[in-house]
Amino acid sequence: MSTSHERPEAGAPETTPVKTELRDGVGIISLDRPRVHNALNDAARAALSAAFRWAREEEAVRAVLLRGEGRSFCSGRDRGRFLEPAEHSSHLGLIEAAQQVRLDQLGIGKPIIGALQGHVIGAGAELAIGCDMRIAADDMKLSFPEVGFGVVADTGSSTLLTALVGPARAKWLLLSGQRIGAEEALAWGLVEWVVPRDQLDARAFELAQLLARQPPRAMARQKALIDVQFETEVRRGLEREMLTQLGLFEGEEFAQLQRSKP
Numbered sequence: 001m002s003t004s005h006e007r008p009e010a011g012a013p014e015t016t017p018v019k020t021e022l023r024d025g026v027g028i029i030s031l032d033r034p035r036v037h038n039a040l041n042d043a044a045r046a047a048l049s050a051a052f053r054w055a056r057e058e059e060a061v062r063a064v065l066l067r068g069e070g071r072s073f074c075s076g077r078d079r080g081r082f083l084e085p086a087e088h089s090s091h092l093g094l095i096e097a098a099q100q101v102r103l104d105q106l107g108i109g110k111p112i113i114g115a116l117q118g119h120v121i122g123a124g125a126e127l128a129i130g131c132d133m134r135i136a137a138d139d140m141k142l143s144f145p146e147v148g149f150g151v152v153a154d155t156g157s158s159t160l161l162t163a164l165v166g167p168a169r170a171k172w173l174l175l176s177g178q179r180i181g182a183e184e185a186l187a188w189g190l191v192e193w194v195v196p197r198d199q200l201d202a203r204a205f206e207l208a209q210l211l212a213r214q215p216p217r218a219m220a221r222q223k224a225l226i227d228v229q230f231e232t233e234v235r236r237g238l239e240r241e242m243l244t245q246l247g248l249f250e251g252e253e254f255a256q257l258q259r260s261k262p
Contacts, residue, residue: 017032018032036078037070038073042097061110062214066114071119073115073116076125106130106231116136125143148177152174152241155238158174159237193207
């Protein structure tokens with residue numbers, strides 16, 4: 001969870017927050033709130049879960065491309081409702097809704113390419129590491145700033161990020177909240193490819209299309225053979241993160257940070 005740096009003008013109409021498209025066997029899922037760097041509000045999160053379920057259930061989708069419209073992939077949770085239960089009855093409901101997005105993403109059963117540009121922050125960074133592979137534009141800046149807000153990343157990062165970059169680098173990213181750029185992310189194994197910004201969309205689709213041309217049954221089985229070693233631990237990690245997050249929400253440190261907000 002993180003904040004967006006921009007908000008739409010008062011009274012401005014909101015477009016559909018997530019778009020889906022099927023092209024040549026590739027299910028393209030696009031975050032579409034570019035004025036707020038694709039920050040996630042409740043509607044966007046619900047639409048994202050629905051898009052992931054569409055990709056899982058639609059037989060014509062053989063590979064998935066997850067991307068964002070505009071300057072950024074995703075800048076995190078919309079600051080207008082940041083760390084508030086909002087429409088949920090409790091902080092538990094807030095965490096459960098966020099974790100359901102990750103479970104829907106991990107449950108697609110088809111390869112997911114993440115195309116990352118601009119801000120990839122907080123919830124956006126967690127979406128990115130929930131993909132099977134990532135291609136970054138050279139302007140990408142990624143961070144996990146949750147600890148600075150008195151909370152933790154609670155949608156699987158403690159498990160998924162550690163598997164990607166190892167414990168020391170995972171701790172640095174999650175504890176410091178520092179941003180890293182595309183080339184450093186490539187060196188750390190956090191992304192697999194880096195391209196100029198104007199080539200990102202074409203190259204990302206090319207990679208997803210290559211996967212979509214593979215025999216789908218064999219590809220799904222091969223992906224599952226790799227994923228099985230992480231599946232149980234990811235679910236256990238989500239449970240641990242939920243319990244930790246609830247404890248932090250109820251603690252004095254979080255309360256003091258909330259009172260000190262401008």
